[in-house]
Amino acid sequence: MARVSPSVLSTPTGDAAFADADAAALLKDHLHELARPGGNWELVKENASRRVYRGRVGGREVYVKHFLGKPLGRRLRALFGRDGARREFESSLLLRSHGVSALPVLALIDGPVRVLASAAVAPAVQGDAWHVQRRSAGHEGQRAIRQATFALADLVARMHRAGVSHQDLHCGNILVRSGPGDPGLVLMDLHRISRRRKLSRRRRAADLAQLMHDRLDLTTRTDRLRFLRRYLEVGEGEGTLRAWQEQVESLSRRHRRAQYAHLDRRVRGSNKYFSALRLGGGWRGHAILEAKHPPFPSIASQARLTPAQWEQALVDFGGLLAGPAEALKDSRSSRVIRRRLAVGPQELDVIIRQPKRRNFLQLLADCFRPSRVRRAFREGQALLSRRVPTAIPLAFLERRWGPFLLDSALITEAVDGQSLNRFLESVLAPESRGAVGDALPPEQRRRVAQEVFLQLGRVLHRLHESNFIHRDLKETSILVRWQGPRVPQVVLLGLNGLRRVRRITTRRRFYGLMRLNVSLIRCPVVNRAGRLRMLLGYLRQPGSGRINFKPYWRVLEDWSAKTIRQKIESQQREQKAVRRPPPGAKGA
Secondary structure, eight states: OOOOOTTTSOOOBTTEEESSHHHHHHHTTOHHHHHSOOTTSEEEEEOSSEEEEEEEETTEEEEEEEEOSOHHHHHHHHHTTOOHHHHHHHHHHHHHHTTOOBOOEEEEEOSSSEEEEEEOOOSEEEHHHHHHHHHTSHHHHHHHHHHHHHHHHHHHHHHHHTTEEOSSOSGGGEEEEOSSSSOEEEEOOOTTOEEOSSOOHHHHHHHHHHHHHHHGGGSOHHHHHHHHHHHHHHHTOOSOHHHHHHHHHHHHHHHHHHHHHHHHHHTTSOSSSEEEEEOGGGEEEEEESSOSSOSSOOHHHHOOOOHHHHHHHTTTHHHHHHSSOEEEEEOSSEEEEEEEEEETTEEEEEEEEEEOOOSHHHHHHTTSSOOHHHHHHHHHHHHHHTTOOBOOEEEEEEEEETTEEEEEEEEEEOOOOEEHHHHHHHHHSTTOBOTTSOBOOHHHHHHHHHHHHHHHHHHHHHHHHTTEEETTOSGGGEEEEOOTTSOOEEEEOOGGGEEEOSOOOHHHHHHHHHHHHHHHHTSTTOOHHHHHHHHHHHHOOTTOOSOOOHHHHHHHHHHHHHHHHHHHHHHHHHHHHHHSOOTTOTTO
């Protein structure tokens, strides 16, 4: 990145460079405190490369970011223009000189740890949290979102006209000033910025693709087109709206694949969110330390755990499995129990599943493949990163003797709710009551059921779009959570039935839809309109236009009828086998 002209920076004082004379007057007597924040400073964020503190200096709120790393590595990064602290310092001054609202930096301190001090933007909230708050505020919230959409398009267009590419553009890196009037937006986290005399169209579209990936689930196609049209008007972009839309969507898909691949790789290592476990008795496994994408509020989603706490909680894992617990299932394929588990200061309600092998071939196959619990743990975390609601996989453990898998177990969060058909029967029944025990009027019962049917189709569509299939998709594998006045939430269970495939064929899509349709047919209170609404929830996506659903519906009904006939015939054969007397018996 090109350096900012020396006229923009003030003369360095010692080992610090200040943004202007006011910043020098404020911080020049506090350099030691900024380099080593004491008890008056609050640690806001920490990862392997940076720490962020918040405190007050001279009556002003100040944020201090420490860029970690060895001095030799920092000098090498500076030699190749990769020094994040200096880049963020100079980028903020450059953007502000071009009229782009960026985080106001105050000073850059060079020492054993590179320190960047910036002034707080208050009152303000991060853009992703602000967006979620406004979406639930009715008409006024939608109007504020539309204003913020145009303001964001103006901000990004001015940044690109200045020849600056953010390269980490998402709403978490944008502050929204909370106050009267139109929302004011401020760019932050500028340490990855690149600077060119003129940005190429592809580089500008790549920034927009990152922003689209971040807001894809919370915006409509109309919102995104409004943003892109305003961006082209302000940024004077060449080309048509349709051409820009196709390029941004293509780059967004590519960015999404790379982002998901990175998140999937992170599950296998030891980092801020996951840790490897080594317990007595030969047990080895992996556990979650912090939930990055919790599907709903819960104790497990808010916990911040350590490897030592997990090892202490599971020190006698064999005794934990054999101890008193609520047995949910004990069949030829698996044993499932529910119990409370104390992990550090947290008391968690967990489900422990132990798979069972049914033949010798499975024993041999487990020597050459990851165990079922390992695959379920990874696939469950992959679903959470893709915003598919499921129970949080907390840990998996396995015990091997050489290549032979002796035992294994998967620990997931216990989700309180009702199975799909039981929930629909309780809601659609004339005497049904709400989540708080109050009698529900018929209109509200209908709206609640319609929301559940639509969510079923949307969850299955998101599952297929992420290249996952569920081999055991039925009413007992789907849970419905309903708390207070909120809308019900569909939660997918049965992580052992998940499988990732390279491509979802049309046949596989219809098979998943058929399994859901058969489950709804078994519920006597669900009529054809409810099952059709489930199909429309699967087919109707942003930008899909008018859907001719009748061919899908006919095929779905034919497949469902064939499956039901096969199940009836299978049950009849089993009943005849039970009634038939053994050979040689009297009366045979």
